[in-house]
Amino acid sequence: MTEGEKTVVVETDELTKRFKDVLAVDQVTLSVERGQVFGFLGPNGSGKTTTIGMLVGIVTPTAGSFSLFGATSPRQLLAARTRVGATLETPNFYPYLGGRDNLLIAARVKGVGDERIDECLDLVGLGDRGKHKFKTYSLGMKQRLALAATMLNDPELIILDEPSNGLDPQGMREVREIIGVLADRGKTIFLSSHLLWEVERTCTHVAIVRKGRIVKVGSVAEVVGGHHAHGEIVAALVRADDDERLQTALEAYPETASLQPAEDGGGFVVGLRSDDLAGLNRWLADRGVYVSHLAPHRRSLEDAFIGLTEGEFAPMTGIAS
Numbered sequence: 001m002t003e004g005e006k007t008v009v010v011e012t013d014e015l016t017k018r019f020k021d022v023l024a025v026d027q028v029t030l031s032v033e034r035g036q037v038f039g040f041l042g043p044n045g046s047g048k049t050t051t052i053g054m055l056v057g058i059v060t061p062t063a064g065s066f067s068l069f070g071a072t073s074p075r076q077l078l079a080a081r082t083r084v085g086a087t088l089e090t091p092n093f094y095p096y097l098g099g100r101d102n103l104l105i106a107a108r109v110k111g112v113g114d115e116r117i118d119e120c121l122d123l124v125g126l127g128d129r130g131k132h133k134f135k136t137y138s139l140g141m142k143q144r145l146a147l148a149a150t151m152l153n154d155p156e157l158i159i160l161d162e163p164s165n166g167l168d169p170q171g172m173r174e175v176r177e178i179i180g181v182l183a184d185r186g187k188t189i190f191l192s193s194h195l196l197w198e199v200e201r202t203c204t205h206v207a208i209v210r211k212g213r214i215v216k217v218g219s220v221a222e223v224v225g226g227h228h229a230h231g232e233i234v235a236a237l238v239r240a241d242d243d244e245r246l247q248t249a250l251e252a253y254p255e256t257a258s259l260q261p262a263e264d265g266g267g268f269v270v271g272l273r274s275d276d277l278a279g280l281n282r283w284l285a286d287r288g289v290y291v292s293h294l295a296p297h298r299r300s301l302e303d304a305f306i307g308l309t310e311g312e313f314a315p316m317t318g319i320a321s
């Protein structure tokens with residue numbers, strides 16, 4: 001094994017799943033390295049959930065293979081999966097129990113000590129809502145509780161199937177921020193999404209999948225293309241209530257490569273050396289700048305792949321922080 005191979009957390013090799021007459025996953029080959037936030041991006045029906053199902057062991061591949069932490073045999077995979085946390089859809093929580101009691105049950109099932117529960121509730125911002133009944137939670141809170149349950153065994157690899165599905169922009173932002181925190185802690189994250197927008201803002205790497213086949217894979221920067229100025233990876237349009245404070249904070253941001261006033265509507269177009277818009281959002285929030293809009297300036301990912309995907313992706317309009 002070489003140095004490079006040691007950091008591979010997920011690897012698939014021509015992984016394939018056929019359901020009778022449906023080729024759901026067609027020779028998917030990808031590799032996810034430690035610390036990446038890997039977006040598995042494709043329209044509905046493109047085989048994302050089926051692929052994740054194979055990784056977590058509830059769907060048997062028809063052909064091809066995969067490894068988790070280098071494990072390939074069923075026995076090895078059983079051990080490797082103790083290092084994995086996965087959320088396929090909102091798990092079956094008990095509606096009349098509080099969020100905390102629900103986690104208590106999940107912890108018992110997983111054989112995890114109770115001491116992790118409050119940590120995980122805090123991580124997802126439900127620390128003060130743990131006693132409230134699950135049925136009173138908003139969809140965003142339910143999704144965050146699911147994330148907390150996923151984190152109970154402190155997994156190194158976190159697999160999330162459409163974590164933003166059905167959430168409003170506020171809920172999406174909360175999920176994105178939690179993913180940012182997990183990434184900062186060095187977790188490897190594999191998430192599926194049909195939202196270009198979300199992947200572009202959340203992920204370091206992306207595989208674009210269509211009808212079970214990967215049409216493009218690489219870092220978000222690679223996939224977006226190297227046509228930005230000043231060593232920029234992405235440009236973002238940022239608006240806030242106070243242009244002067246916004247400008248000061250953007251100038252001080254370590255990843256800022258260029259800065260110019262937006263064409264109209266106020267705010268700035270900032271060129272960034274990193275594609276971590278969540279990080280920029282936190283930076284501004286920490287400086288008391290109330291951001292009313294923060295989004296990639298060029299819809300580059302969409303531009304790059306609209307042809308390949310024939311416009312099947314959900315539109316990216318109307319979502320702002």
Ligand SMILES: Nc1ncnc2c1ncn2[C@@H]1O[C@H](COP(=O)(O)OP(=O)(O)O)[C@@H](O)[C@H]1O
Nearest residue numbers: 019022024042043044045046047048049050051
């Ligand atoms: N258990 C199953 N039996 C038959 N067909 C399935 C099954 N699960 C998924 N499919 C089909 O496989 C394709 C991919 O589905 P899925 O993996 O759920 O896509 P995605 O998660 O990207 O929306 C779809 O055509 C779907 O109808």
Ligand SMILES: [Mg+2]
Nearest residue numbers: 048049050162
């Ligand atoms: Mg799915």
